[in-house]
Amino acid sequence: MTPWIMKKLINEPGDVVDEMLEGMVAAHPEYLRRLDGLEVLVRADAPVDGKVAVVSGGGSGHEPTHAGYLGEGLLDGAAAGEMFTSPTADQLGEMIAACDGGAGVLCVVKNYEGDVMNFDTGAEMAAMEDVEVEQVVVDDDVAVEDSLYTSGRRGVCGTILVHKVAGAKAAAGGELSEVKQVAEKVIDNVGTMGTALTSCVTPEKGEPTFDLGDDEIELGIGIHGEPGTERVDHMPADEITDHLTERVLEDLGTDSGAEVVTIVNGMGGTPLSELYVVNRRLQEILGDRGIETWDAWVGDYMTSLDMMGCSITVLEVDDELKELLAAPADSPALKV
């Protein structure tokens, strides 16, 4: 008997993404609808006439990313690939065209080679239909420079802050270039690092995507279980938090006097109580360093199926970013 037999609330492994999307539409018809025949959800009222559209997408298995963020002040479209697999260029092209309200579309892309390539092609396809398209690539993971699936840094939980800021700017009537500019400001000022206590099990594979000893954890893990910076003996939460936070702050060069937004993000299998234990230490560290937390998010924002673990995100904010982060947003997974 293996402890890793697949215990999931699913039917056929190949149907999970399709059935999940149907379940989302059934739960949130006021927020989102599905594009016929596609694994793409868009805002219920898309395209919004005259507004810049903000869209995203990527492999499934990271819920509520991305479709949970569809709604006013956030995303207009979200393409869902198969589990941990990029959406196709066709799906992305259709999504971009469907969301364009005449003011152009900003694509928020996480830095994985498949996503970047398929968004490029999808954007070209939409451009041929006279849609003005811009892209930003999020690469907030400070752990490793290159990784499985990625040249350069991976895009992880900081992406949600890009959604929030770009979505708010678009809702406020910003032009495409302005929406892109604030998205890039977030990307320039955000860093994330994660840890896995356990692997995760994809429905198709039915067994762990990587092996991790019972007494070890992986620091700097990617959201698909890509290797991180090191494997170490399991440590108390405070030590883990110290390690992740120091790496992120060092990378950003965040000093005393800075104002930040933080996210303690659960990887999917970690109880909320533990995320708050991590947040306690995170805020203690920031306070000790004279860094002021303007807002602290704690919860499951970008997950890795049933993986146990968390990531810590820090974004340095200025008045412009604070105003956009505080602006109203209304989606299934995030309401401000």
Add this chain to the structure above:
Amino acid sequence: MTPWIMKKLINEPGDVVDEMLEGMVAAHPEYLRRLDGLEVLVRADAPVDGKVAVVSGGGSGHEPTHAGYLGEGLLDGAAAGEMFTSPTADQLGEMIAACDGGAGVLCVVKNYEGDVMNFDTGAEMAAMEDVEVEQVVVDDDVAVEDSLYTSGRRGVCGTILVHKVAGAKAAAGGELSEVKQVAEKVIDNVGTMGTALTSCVTPEKGEPTFDLGDDEIELGIGIHGEPGTERVDHMPADEITDHLTERVLEDLGTDSGAEVVTIVNGMGGTPLSELYVVNRRLQEILGDRGIETWDAWVGDYMTSLDMMGCSITVLEVDDELKELLAAPADSPALKV
């Protein structure tokens, strides 16, 4: 090597509740504050002068229950016992007294013997300080009549709907008797049943609270891993959903033409994608039976640490309940 070595983001097991509460206050100072020296969180602005207070509490390990629901239109106070252990009568008495704004306090108690007994004593203590106190006991679990820790049915995820409705009535200026009355209306019309795919591990014990074979699941599970109605071979999500939903609808006697609110609640270790797969089938069943879903909630509302599984809650609603459910609410875990 056991697969169940404790992989948790914690420090000392005995410090988890205290550190979690500190982490919650650090994350949400605009919503909540801690009563000095107690494992009790209250609304940041408690007591609210002239408003009936709605309070709850219970063992920890079910987060965001209950402190995640502190805020306008929801709870005024939430007492946190140790993991899966009732809060003491002293803590409950102090909470009730601290939340009273002069219009009385409604205690929302989940039906577990320890909770009921300690709320009784706590209410008496507060009454001696001239606080008007009423209680309601939630017993929405349709699975078993008596169980470990409980005479009569257990109180589970339907409790969150009691919080929402009672909190809205209190916010609207309802008197204590009126707030109690709407809470009882929810209790009379709500049913829940859950399933566990895996056990859960408490920090103090460090190993599963019960044993479950790799190929079996428990139907009718309690939120502390109390035995349910039966152990069966692991089934596809649709079959599990059919079983749970039929039991709940049968118990409530919900027929064609009824309007309902549903919750697909994650037990803590289950990916959101799977909860949506379950919601898809749940809404299909209701549609087939001519039952109209007025609102569908999907997420982790009342968890059991890292347990994999879900519960399904159905509440029959009328115009009064719909109005109260739709009223504004603003808390860390629930915003309407």
